[in-house]
Amino acid sequence: MGVARVIPADRSRSSGGGRWDRPPAWALVAMALCLAGLIALGPSVLRSGTVRAAGAAESTATATPAAPHRPTEVLVERPADRPLRVLFIGDSLMWGSFASDPSLTYRALVTAGLSTEGPVDAVLVGGPGESAAEATEGLTEVTGPFDLVFVEVGANDSVALTPARFSSDYAALLDGVRALAPDAALVCDGVWNGPDLATPLDRELRPVCAARGGVVVPLSPLYVDETLRGPEGSPVPGGGVRDQFHPNDAGHAAIAEAMLAVLGL
Incomplete structure (x- = not known):
């Protein structure tokens, strides 16, 4: 019984017996030459491809790493003919509640840091319990010009207002700041409270501050x-005891450090 054979379509069939004809001599010579060429070129092509791949890998490995993220710095223009005028707007944190000494409040520490670059004239708007809306009213009590403005409100609003209402009040406050000091550098403090x-x-105040040229x-x-x-219950020099909400001396120093960092100080 015969054995069936699968014959490739590109092979020449004979007229019988299922056998295919042997290619002519010239075809065999051509095939041999092609095979010899592949043997000679193959390693060099492979080596060339390997070098390119290694080069690409090396290039990736030695590429300059991305620069680390740095906080945005606030550019402050110091006037040549007068002290730097700084406006501080805020609540009890800005006021300096529970610091051991007025010189240890973060407002005083920021002022001291700015003073290393030249004379500073600091003005405060606000006080304990201040909200964004109340701070807006307080702006009517001061006059410019101002070269740098710090805004720190929201701790009291965070327990009294919806985010949408705070956004509206905060926008009105910063509009008042810009009316008073259109060209001043602006630093907006986030809300002093837990994340919840x-x-x-904070989500509301960021775009409001950014739209007015400020840094949060x-x-x-x-x-x-x-x-x-x-710690809560610990005595404050001069009278009173601390609570567990307001910053202590270390807290005021940490806030001041964060403020001065965006000023490049």
Whole structure:
């Protein structure tokens, strides 16, 4: 019984017996030459491809790494004919509640840092319990010009207002700042509170501040460090006791450091 054979379509069939004809001599010579050429070129092609691949890998490995993220710096223009005028707007944190000494409040520490570059004239708007809306009213009590403005509100709003209402009040406050100091450098402090209360308000104030040319410095990451607050019940020099909400001396120093960092100081 015969054995069936699968014959490739490109092979020449004979008229019988299922056998295919042997190619002519010239075809065999051509095939041999092609095979010899592949044997000679193959290693060099492979080596060339390997070098290119290694080069590409080496290029990737030695590429310059991306620059690390750095906080945005606020550019402050110092006038040549007068002291730098700085406006601080805020609540009890800006006021300096529970610091051991007025010189240890973060407002005083920021002022001292700025003073290393030249004379500073600092003005404060606000005080304990201040909200964004109340701070807006307080702007009517001061006059410019101002070269640098710090805005720190939201701790009191975070327990009293919806994020949408805070956004509206905060926008009105910064519009008032820009009417008073259109060209001043602007630093917006985030809300001093835990993430649950601070994050929704921080989400609102960021675009409002950015739209008015300001830079936001978040404070919630500092608030969650309990060593920067209280301890509750500990005495404050001069009278009173600390709570577990407001920054202590270390907290004021940490806030001041964050403020000065965006100023390049």
